[in-house]
Amino acid sequence: MSSKTAVIPFSGTAEQKEKLYAVMREWKGKGGALMPVLQEAQEIYGYLPIEVQQMISDEMDVPMSEIYGVVTFYAQFNLQPKGKYKIGVCMGTACYVKNAGGVFDKLKEVLGVENGECTPDGLFSLDATRCLGCCGLAPVLMVNDDVYGRLTPDDVKGIIEKYRAAEAG
Amino acid sequence: METVRIKINGREYDVPKDATILEACRSVGINIPTLCYMKEINAIGSCRICVVEVKGAKSFVTACVYPVNEGMEVVTNSPAIQKARKMTLELILSNHKRECLTCVRSGNCELQKLAVDLGVDKVRFDSSTGDRYPIEDSTGIIIRDNNKCILCRRCVAVCRSHQDVAVIGPNERGFDTHIACAFEKDLADVPCVSCGQCIVACPTGALHEKDETDLVWEALNDPTKHVVVGVAPSIRVHMGEFFGLPIGTNVEKKLPAALRRLGFDGVFDVDTAADLTIMEEGTELLERLKNGGKLPLITSCSPGWIKFAEYYYPELIPNISSCKSPQAMFGSVMKTYYAEKYGYDPADIFVVGIMPCTAKKFEVRRDDQKVNGLPAVDVSLTSREFARLIERAGLCFNDLPDEEFDPAFGVASGAGHIFGATGGVMEAALRTVAEIVTGKPCEPVEFHEVRGREGIKEATYDLGGTQVNVAVASGLANARKLLDQVKSGEKQYHFIEIMACPGGCVGGGGQPIQPASVTNFTDVRAIRAAGLYKEDSEMQLRKSHENPVIKELYDQYFEKPGSHRAHDILHTTYQAREKYR
Numbered sequence: 070m071s072s073k074t075a076v077i078p079f080s081g082t083a084e085q086k087e088k089l090y091a092v093m094r095e096w097k098g099k100g101g102a103l104m105p106v107l108q109e110a111q112e113i114y115g116y117l118p119i120e121v122q123q124m125i126s127d128e129m130d131v132p133m134s135e136i137y138g139v140v141t142f143y144a145q146f147n148l149q150p151k152g153k154y155k156i157g158v159c160m161g162t163a164c165y166v167k168n169a170g171g172v173f174d175k176l177k178e179v180l181g182v183e184n185g186e187c188t189p190d191g192l193f194s195l196d197a198t199r200c201l202g203c204c205g206l207a208p209v210l211m212v213n214d215d216v217y218g219r220l221t222p223d224d225v226k227g228i229i230e231k232y233r234a235a236e237a238g
Numbered sequence: 239m240e241t242v243r244i245k246i247n248g249r250e251y252d253v254p255k256d257a258t259i260l261e262a263c264r265s266v267g268i269n270i271p272t273l274c275y276m277k278e279i280n281a282i283g284s285c286r287i288c289v290v291e292v293k294g295a296k297s298f299v300t301a302c303v304y305p306v307n308e309g310m311e312v313v314t315n316s317p318a319i320q321k322a323r324k325m326t327l328e329l330i331l332s333n334h335k336r337e338c339l340t341c342v343r344s345g346n347c348e349l350q351k352l353a354v355d356l357g358v359d360k361v362r363f364d365s366s367t368g369d370r371y372p373i374e375d376s377t378g379i380i381i382r383d384n385n386k387c388i389l390c391r392r393c394v395a396v397c398r399s400h401q402d403v404a405v406i407g408p409n410e411r412g413f414d415t416h417i418a419c420a421f422e423k424d425l426a427d428v429p430c431v432s433c434g435q436c437i438v439a440c441p442t443g444a445l446h447e448k449d450e451t452d453l454v455w456e457a458l459n460d461p462t463k464h465v466v467v468g469v470a471p472s473i474r475v476h477m478g479e480f481f482g483l484p485i486g487t488n489v490e491k492k493l494p495a496a497l498r499r500l501g502f503d504g505v506f507d508v509d510t511a512a513d514l515t516i517m518e519e520g521t522e523l524l525e526r527l528k529n530g531g532k533l534p535l536i537t538s539c540s541p542g543w544i545k546f547a548e549y550y551y552p553e554l555i556p557n558i559s560s561c562k563s564p565q566a567m568f569g570s571v572m573k574t575y576y577a578e579k580y581g582y583d584p585a586d587i588f589v590v591g592i593m594p595c596t597a598k599k600f601e602v603r604r605d606d607q608k609v610n611g612l613p614a615v616d617v618s619l620t621s622r623e624f625a626r627l628i629e630r631a632g633l634c635f636n637d638l639p640d641e642e643f644d645p646a647f648g649v650a651s652g653a654g655h656i657f658g659a660t661g662g663v664m665e666a667a668l669r670t671v672a673e674i675v676t677g678k679p680c681e682p683v684e685f686h687e688v689r690g691r692e693g694i695k696e697a698t699y700d701l702g703g704t705q706v707n708v709a710v711a712s713g714l715a716n717a718r719k720l721l722d723q724v725k726s727g728e729k730q731y732h733f734i735e736i737m738a739c740p741g742g743c744v745g746g747g748g749q750p751i752q753p754a755s756v757t758n759f760t761d762v763r764a765i766r767a768a769g770l771y772k773e774d775s776e777m778q779l780r781k782s783h784e785n786p787v788i789k790e791l792y793d794q795y796f797e798k799p800g801s802h803r804a805h806d807i808l809h810t811t812y813q814a815r816e817k818y819r
Contacts (some may be wrong), residue, residue, distance in 0.1 A: 073422045119421055123818065132404035133818065134394075137420035142411045148421075212639075 075149050076189050079120040088113050093128045116147040152187045152194035154232050158210045161200030167209035175222035179229055245311040259301035259312055263515055266761055273390050275302035277758040280395035285480040286326045290314045318694030323354045332363035335385035341443040345689045348441035348753050376424035378448050379432045379599045384416045387444040393436035400716035400740050405430045427819040429549040432541035433738045434596030434747020447596050451627050453617045457588040458501040464582050466504035468568040468592040468686035469493050472658030473621055475769035479750040480625035481635040486765035488773055491640035500631050507643040510652030511568035512657040513782035518561045518808055520671045523540030532556045534731040537663050539563045542597035542738025546714050552814035560809040565591045565598055566607045569614030570807045575795045591618040606810045619657035620748030659767035660742035661688035664735040669781045675702040683780050691764050694720050707731045711738035
């Protein structure tokens, strides 16, 4: 099994660290502290990379194996940072039968990332989501707040290029 | 003992008040099958194999966690219960890698036995879609095949509760749940100490040691190699278990016979090296006491403990004895003194250790264990691998004649023998140190305070007017507790013995694997340890420094304990290690 450490280098600030330690001080020694600390840590950093989990492990005296187990048990926790452009591909029933899987696979190929991951330049993160609520447009994806519907895998490249072009200015 | 009266399968019994249904039934001779349950450390009721009927309960209850109470009526083997257990087992088997014929645990697998016991004679559900998980062999010592894992979490429990190492846990959820390290890191990149307790806890073939028996066969069949073997103290009370003898049977005299018939050129006893360790370590203790050296001195025989210290207590490295372990001392003597005396080129000597230990496999690869640039020991086998060698060679172990180890390095004192049990090294050292300090025969020779199954033992002895505080810990969780007290200044000791495995080597990660149906109800380690103490008690030679082989070794080669040459050959160094790479 390949290691699940984040591709993008950790860039936590002193300020974030201070915030996290304040949270941990509040919870230290209390029962059931791990979940709320992890939730707050994700609030602070946006995700829970090994560097953050290591701080929590050391300070809260909880083994890394246990923290990682909790983080990967609950879908709400992210191991990878989210990109500037968060792509969500709807995997609800309607989209799925209209080949959302094909669209998703094409995105993985074009971006070179797996589900839940972020491109090394920090621009795009990819997530399979539940129903986005616009089944009439199936299959659907969202890039931040922009909705794209009635897609085929061939549309994917153009959408990504649009954002890349915007970045290039 | 307070009891309650309960009905089991229609008959009334008085059972201990604080027992679980499982314990209560066992106490009256009724076995309830289990998979995930491990006494004291893994009572989680998750595998559902131990379900029983309790009158008035809404559904079946898990016997491993359900307490008894007055008037309770339990049924352990109704058709409905048998059906439920069978179904549960069939579901567990549905995605199990069923390669039983070629599995390392074939014949000693709790899952296999259960399938036979519950009458599962075909695979009703087959959801296996090939191997879902690659085999984790990054350490080259402990191999994990998650395709055979039943998620009982016994390995996770021992790693956490007994060892406080906690490098494995359940990752992901649902069908994707699997046991692995944080961030799916390789076991080689996390602070695993290779103690092998996970292997001994595993009910199936999901965990096993890297089998190195082929390397030994190869050497035995290489005419250019002079192949010597040394057997660790606890092996003599382990090996009988593989061949149907009662736990704790001392088969010391069968071992040389088996090893000679396997073709080893020199058949030796690591207990002799244990005596040598006492000479060096005892001297080190005396010097530190006399010259104000770093105290407490901590023993260094257990390579699992050494690696643990290197990860978690690097600041205590100066406290750890610089003595190599008995295994490494044995190999070091073979490739120096023995080679010179008998005219072998050290490079042609192939040294095999037979150990109750998987961490010894790590030890033999350490650069700091080398002697004149050669590995002190070439291959370290567990007792399980040794048993495989014996089976493969077609030796009828129990029918072998009684033989002695080769005299060149095969005489050991009772002190050397008890190295295999927690407190044994301490007692062996005290026998010698007391005699050196007082100049009088050490009487009585037994130090009962440091014996027994407790995880931490303490005592204070008067050695010629000096009060010496000693402590003994086995199991790394106990070691951590003890060391934290030392670090905080709460406790002051002069000498500490630490063994990585609970109970010492008799509970080692390379010992014979007994099923949970035995270990949950029998103190296997205590029975094995009793075998060692009995041997010691029946001996005339009970002190390391009286061992004639050791005397000769110093007379002819090392001059005196702690000499320059002894330091060169018998001592080593340690290094702090990064926990997560």
